[in-house]
Amino acid sequence: MSIEVIIEVKDVSKTYKRGSETVNAVSDINLKLYEAELVVINGESGSGKSTLLNLMSGLDNPTKGTIKFLGEDVTSYSEKKLTDLRRHYVGFIFQSWELIDNLTAVENVEIPLYPDKEIGSAELRTKAREILRRLELMDQHHRKYPHELSGGQAQRVGIARALVKSPKVIFADEPTANLDSDNTENIMRLLKLISRQGTTVIVASHSDRIMEYADKTIHLQDGRMS
Ligand code: ADP
Ligand code: MG
Numbered sequence: 001m002s003i004e005v006i007i008e009v010k011d012v013s014k015t016y017k018r019g020s021e022t023v024n025a026v027s028d029i030n031l032k033l034y035e036a037e038l039v040v041i042n043g044e045s046g047s048g049k050s051t052l053l054n055l056m057s058g059l060d061n062p063t064k065g066t067i068k069f070l071g072e073d074v075t076s077y078s079e080k081k082l083t084d085l086r087r088h089y090v091g092f093i094f095q096s097w098e099l100i101d102n103l104t105a106v107e108n109v110e111i112p113l114y115p116d117k118e119i120g121s122a123e124l125r126t127k128a129r130e131i132l133r134r135l136e137l138m139d140q141h142h143r144k145y146p147h148e149l150s151g152g153q154a155q156r157v158g159i160a161r162a163l164v165k166s167p168k169v170i171f172a173d174e175p176t177a178n179l180d181s182d183n184t185e186n187i188m189r190l191l192k193l194i195s196r197q198g199t200t201v202i203v204a205s206h207s208d209r210i211m212e213y214a215d216k217t218i219h220l221q222d223g224r225m226s
Helices: 049-056 079-089 104-113 119-135 151-163 179-196 208-213
Strands: 005-018 021-032 038-042 064-070 090-093 169-173 199-204 218-221
Touching: 005 049, 021 049, 021 199, 021 218, 038 049, 038 179, 038 208, 049 064, 049 169, 049 179, 049 199, 049 218, 079 090, 090 151, 104 119, 119 151, 151 169, 151 179, 169 179, 179 199, 179 208
Parallel strands: 038 199, 038 218, 090 169, 169 199
Antiparallel strands: 005 021, 005 064
């Protein structure tokens, strides 16, 4: 059985214009990411981590090169096709969790599936609760609002929301930057578990602490892999 290539990046560069200046945010990136891998993109602030993550998740287009997602070249995709791809195959986790304040934890997890007519609301609630439990968030927290949760708990809700669509890939930009070291370890351990269950997890982080969880490390310096 061969292991599936999930993302292939070929000769990718991204430049931004800042006034009359051209910023080479990432240059000549080549890589292949596989199913069930936990990948860490590491490097100092400004080294191009977020840019590379946004290119791979289709949030941004490269200036040069191609990006294949599940074997398809997405660099030429229309905005609509990119949105569809993200909706069906991709989950996002954010530095400040980005939960909706006036929804409970479990309602936040249900959000990505709301417009889905295939799944009834009772079934959806069951599914959301199961995912929260898998992430070690006990039932008494499911009805809490984001401000009633600790940072570590809130980020687990953020992860649950990313998981609810069973994505092929989860992208996380600095997911532990607002967490203490215990919570950082806990979140990384859970992301590792998720990758072991088949999802590719790609984490951008300037912190060296999380390297030990990586199956593969992409080190960036001034936008280049080194
Ligand atoms: P990191 O996530 O590693 O901190 P970024 O990918 O955010 O790095 O940024 C890489 C480089 O590209 C930096 O020099 C940054 O200032 C520049 N950059 C990022 N986004 C933009 C943008 N939208 N416009 C202009 N320059 C940008
Ligand atoms: Mg960044």
